[in-house]
Amino acid sequence: MLMRIINYTNVCVAQCDYCAFYKLPTQEGGYVLSQEQVFTKLDELLALGGDLAAFNGGFNPHLPLSYYCELFSAIRARYGDRLEFYALTIAEFLYLADHAKLTLAEAAQQLKAAGVRWITGGGSEILTEAFRKRHAKFKYTVAAYFEAQRAILEAGLRTTATMVIGFDETIDERLEHLERTRAFQDKVLAEIPGTRGLESFLCWTYKPYFTQIGGIEISTAEYLRHLALARIYLDNIPRIRTSVLTQNENALNGLLYGADDFDLPIEDEVTQKAGATISLDFEKILAYARTLGFNPTYRSVLAAC
Ligand code: SF4
Numbered sequence: 001m002l003m004r005i006i007n008y009t010n011v012c013v014a015q016c017d018y019c020a021f022y023k024l025p026t027q028e029g030g031y032v033l034s035q036e037q038v039f040t041k042l043d044e045l046l047a048l049g050g051d052l053a054a055f056n057g058g059f060n061p062h063l064p065l066s067y068y069c070e071l072f073s074a075i076r077a078r079y080g081d082r083l084e085f086y087a088l089t090i091a092e093f094l095y096l097a098d099h100a101k102l103t104l105a106e107a108a109q110q111l112k113a114a115g116v117r118w119i120t121g122g123g124s125e126i127l128t129e130a131f132r133k134r135h136a137k138f139k140y141t142v143a144a145y146f147e148a149q150r151a152i153l154e155a156g157l158r159t160t161a162t163m164v165i166g167f168d169e170t171i172d173e174r175l176e177h178l179e180r181t182r183a184f185q186d187k188v189l190a191e192i193p194g195t196r197g198l199e200s201f202l203c204w205t206y207k208p209y210f211t212q213i214g215g216i217e218i219s220t221a222e223y224l225r226h227l228a229l230a231r232i233y234l235d236n237i238p239r240i241r242t243s244v245l246t247q248n249e250n251a252l253n254g255l256l257y258g259a260d261d262f263d264l265p266i267e268d269e270v271t272q273k274a275g276a277t278i279s280l281d282f283e284k285i286l287a288y289a290r291t292l293g294f295n296p297t298y299r300s301v302l303a304a305c
Pocket of ligand 1: 059091136
């Protein structure tokens with residue numbers, strides 16, 4: 001896939017200590033993108049041959065639900081099925097529902113009515129209550145995260161699983177995250193008629209630059225071992241994605257460790273602010289996959305997975 005992450009606002013009150021992206025509402029440098037600015041970014045994505053955008057911003061207390069519904073309706077009206085978009089992450093969805101004083105089911109239905117088809121599992125980092133208390137105590141609890149993801153599936157929307165490793169999490173915490181993800185998938189597939197559940201699992205690595213907690217990056221070898229473990233253990237999730245965004249070409253080695261899917265990103269301010277570097281030399285990245293013996297083909301999220 002060729003995708004663009006659109007960071008529609010950097011204003012956030014969650015104050016996660018591993019984040020180099022956010023500005024508090026009282027700080028200088030906060031922004032909110034207009035519909036026209038979003039359209040420009042989507043036009044650039046289409047011109048480069050991509051057809052998938054993902055919206056990811058902060059917990060901005062000044063943005064009402066109508067900002068989101070109007071934005072997503074306008075995108076559907078303007079682009080139809082020429083592109084797909086991942087509208088928000090579970091984390092933002094939780095904040096938005098709470099802020100709008102809606103139940104999770106009501107919020108999901110309003111977004112669906114605005115043309116939303118996907119609310120993905122981004123913002124999960126490490127899904128243990130201890131990790132959340134250490135680093136993101138204002139974001140959500142693990143129980144709330146899965147409750148929201150279930151509400152999304154019950155509303156007939158589609159979703160994914162994600163994970164980020166390389167903070168200070170223990171191996172036990174990584175395993176707990178995988179266990180919770182696997183158990184959730186088993187449960188929703190058994191209990192929600194017609195759902196596809198978690199359609200993919202994407203793990204990426206923490207970028208420590210300019211964040212409050214800092215740290216050093218884990219090695220690619222450690223990342224690849226984790227991908228292999230995820231592929232073996234999450235045998236109830238169809239796709240395992242490897243992260244070009246945080247591992248650049250090295251991510252393609254993930255295809256030898258059980259991954260079968262990846263996207264080429266053209267923008268993501270959140271990880272770029274923390275040290276990620278993005279190359280638009282797509283041919284060079286794909287050529288590396290070919291040297292490993294793979295023949296990458298484009299997967300449009302608009303087509304049935
Ligand atoms: S990671 Fe997301 S929720 Fe946390 S501070 Fe950054 S923008 Fe806000």
